Amino acid sequence: MKYTISQAAEKMGVAASALRYYDKEGLLPFMEKKPAGTRVFSEKDLQRLNMINCMKSSGMPIKDIRKYFDLCREGDRTLSERLEMFLERKEIVRRQIEELDSVMDTIERKIRYYHEAIEAGTEAIHDNGMLADA
Structure with a gap:
C-alpha cells in the first residue's frame, strides 16, 4: 500500500x-x-x-539515527557497531527511567501530603518542616 x-x-x-x-x-x-x-x-x-x-x-540525535541507517546500508560488517549503538542507548534510557522514578516518588509524596492536608482541613498537620510549596 x-x-x-x-x-x-x-x-x-x-x-x-x-x-x-x-x-x-x-x-x-x-x-x-x-x-x-x-x-x-x-x-x-x-x-x-x-x-x-x-x-x-x-533521545537519540538525528545525526546518530542517520549514522545507524548508514551502517545498516553497509551490511553485516557493521552488526557489532549497530549493537553497540543500541547498548549505549539502552544505558541512557535506563538512567532516564531512574531519574523519572525519582521524580515520580516526589510527586507521589506531594499527592499524599495534599490528600492528608485536605482530609484534615489544614496543612498544619504536617509540622515536620516540609513546606507546602517545596
Missing part, C-alpha cells in the same frame, strides 16, 4: 513537517517521489519511520 505524506503522518502520529525534515536529513533515502516531487510512502518506509520514532523518543 502507498501513502501520501499526510496519510503517513497521521498513521505515524507525527506532523507532515517532521516527515519532510526526516527526508531532508537523509533518513528516508529510498522513499519514492513522483515526478512533481510528491513523496509516496510505502509500508517499508513506515517501518523505518517507526524505528526513527523509537530512536527519537529515546
Whole structure:
C-alpha cells in the first residue's frame, strides 16, 4: 500500500513537517517521489519511520539515527557497531527511567501530603518542616 505524506503522518502520529525534515536529513533515502516531487510512502518506509520514532523518543540525535541507517546500508560488517549503538542507548534510557522514578516518588509524596492536608482541613498537620510549596 502507498501513502501520501499526510496519510503517513497521521498513521505515524507525527506532523507532515517532521516527515519532510526526516527526508531532508537523509533518513528516508529510498522513499519514492513522483515526478512533481510528491513523496509516496510505502509500508517499508513506515517501518523505518517507526524505528526513527523509537530512536527519537529515546533521545537519540538525528545525526546518530542517520549514522545507524548508514551502517545498516553497509551490511553485516557493521552488526557489532549497530549493537553497540543500541547498548549505549539502552544505558541512557535506563538512567532516564531512574531519574523519572525519582521524580515520580516526589510527586507521589506531594499527592499524599495534599490528600492528608485536605482530609484534615489544614496543612498544619504536617509540622515536620516540609513546606507546602517545596
